[in-house]
Amino acid sequence: MKNKNFFYLQYDKINWQNQEKTEINYFVNDYIISEIISKKKSPSIKIFDIGFGIGFFLKMLYHSLITIFDELIIEGCEPSDKNYQFSLKKPLKVKEGVKIQTYNSTFLNTETKQKFDFITAIYVFPHFVQDEFDATAKKINEMLEQNGQFILVVANEAYLEEKLKSMQDLFIERNVIEYNGKKYKEVLHYSDIPKIGKIIDYNREEKFYLDLFKNNGLELVSKKDLNDNGFLCTVFVFEKK
Numbered sequence: 001m002k003n004k005n006f007f008y009l010q011y012d013k014i015n016w017q018n019q020e021k022t023e024i025n026y027f028v029n030d031y032i033i034s035e036i037i038s039k040k041k042s043p044s045i046k047i048f049d050i051g052f053g054i055g056f057f058l059k060m061l062y063h064s065l066i067t068i069f070d071e072l073i074i075e076g077c078e079p080s081d082k083n084y085q086f087s088l089k090k091p092l093k094v095k096e097g098v099k100i101q102t103y104n105s106t107f108l109n110t111e112t113k114q115k116f117d118f119i120t121a122i123y124v125f126p127h128f129v130q131d132e133f134d135a136t137a138k139k140i141n142e143m144l145e146q147n148g149q150f151i152l153v154v155a156n157e158a159y160l161e162e163k164l165k166s167m168q169d170l171f172i173e174r175n176v177i178e179y180n181g182k183k184y185k186e187v188l189h190y191s192d193i194p195k196i197g198k199i200i201d202y203n204r205e206e207k208f209y210l211d212l213f214k215n216n217g218l219e220l221v222s223k224k225d226l227n228d229n230g231f232l233c234t235v236f237v238f239e240k241k
């Protein structure tokens with residue numbers, strides 16, 4: 001599975017817009033906003049969300065942060081045309097002091113001059129392919145302010161391995177990634193999401209992400225496993241030092 005465009009084109013064939021009804025990811029989004037982003041001590045805040053889907057998290061961010069910060073800059077990119085067009089359907093009526101900018105493009109093709117306090121990637125890294133890793137991590141570093149944080153959410157590694165053992169029809173193939181002279185395990189699999197559809201994801205061992213971001217100037221400052229109604233994910237926070 002080497003075609004990188006496949007990983008966003010697959011969203012044109014499923015119903016990610018049903019996230020509005022099922023509110024999938026609400027729990028993890030709320031954790032990120034209340035426990036990490038809103039803790040920033042400053043009158044202004046700037047956030048970029050990679051692969052925002054239909055904009056569910058962007059809207060949560062706006063509604064939560066508008067009561068805390070005087071100035072708010074929210075940007076994000078989403079390459080799937082179907083998701084992007086859906087995100088435009090109910091635009092936010094933004095208050096003074098708020099700037100929202102979205103891009104219908106992949107992360108690597110997105111051009112912004114803004115620097116950010118936080119960059120988020122919520123279940124998006126499982127869609128990046130090997131030849132994008134270093135360029136993506138480098139771009140995240142360049143787009144962050146000094147001491148800015150990158151928040152990465154992926155399925156919990158051990159939980160996913162157990163799931164693939166019990167639901168073998170979700171398994172596609174195992175690979176080995178070579179990065180900076182080291183080898184890491186990777187598994188390609190389906191994720192079957194209620195009322196949304198089946199997507200294909202890469203799951204990689206945690207150590208790979210730690211080494212990738214460390215090598216690109218981002219140090220791990222916290223890691224938290226969350227149980228979202230039986231689905232286990234891991235939230236990593238990296239900081240630009």
Ligand SMILES: C[S@@+](CC[C@H](N)C(=O)[O-])C[C@H]1O[C@@H](n2cnc3c(N)ncnc32)[C@H](O)[C@@H]1O
Pocket residue numbers: 007008009011019025050051052053054056057077078079080083105106107108121122123124127128
């Ligand atoms: C599992 S969905 C998560 C959407 C959103 N982050 C959320 O939590 O609701 C993954 C999203 O990543 C997007 N995506 C895939 N490849 C991408 C890329 N190269 N750059 C940016 N986004 C990408 C997909 O189009 C899809 O909307």
